[in-house]
Amino acid sequence: MDIRTEVWSPLQNTAVWLGAWLHGLTPTDNLVGALTDLGGEGLVGVLGDIRRTATGVAADGEPVLRLVLSGPGEAPALPAGGAAAEAASAGGLGALVLRDVDPLTSHILIPDAAGDWQWFVEDSPLPAPAWLSPGEADQLLTQATTEAARLVTASGYRTDALNSPRLTVGTLADFYDTPGLPAAVPGRAAKLFTRADRVAAIIETVIARMNDHRIDPQLLGLWRHVRAARMSGVAYAVREFGRLT
Structure with a gap:
């Protein structure tokens, strides 16, 4: 078992950099440099799609982007049995959940060990996160x-x-x-x-x-x-x- 994947994921910093970029708080060049360091080069080609998806999302206190991690005895907070949950479990690195202007739709981005990313669209509500402060x-x-x-x-x-x-x-x-x-x-x-x-x-x-x-x-x-x-x-x-x- 790879202990590191159980206690750390590059998606933590990837999510923070993407969130800052989506809100205009860091330039694209800095984001691309961070993604390269984090092994997230596969996201660079879809940054435009990510921005278009997030544009117009209601600023209602819920973050436009969040991180989903899971591990032994803890399934990912994604629709059980769905393709996204299966991919997240297989990849073991976690998932990024991007909100849509449609409150019932979520976009789920999941990397694999080779650095490739899959983009899933869920049209049903996701399991509620813990929302710990x-x-x-x-x-x-x-x-x-x-x-x-x-x-x-x-x-x-x-x-x-x-x-x-x-x-x-x-x-x-x-x-x-x-x-x-x-x-x-x-x-x-x-x-x-x-x-x-x-x-x-x-x-x-x-x-x-x-x-x-x-x-x-x-x-x-x-x-x-x-x-x-x-x-x-x-x-x-x-x-x-x-x-x-």
């Missing part, structure tokens, strides 16, 4: 991390490597943050992404880099909260972009 998502992630640490301590687990994984964790956190975020991203969203990156880096350090699986149950329980934090941060950032324009 950044504060709520941060609190849940913090609580889950604290509980995982308590369980690890109670298990009697000890390793010198776990006590000082700073270099590896720092390197991974830097990787997660590449190519960074647009300047307009709200501070609350950026803080939430940073916390999610650090928790994800700790998980990857222990499981993948140290190849130690004795505390997998404690660490794997954090995955869902890391994904929720990323989805919440994207929704908040894109919603705030809309309020700035």
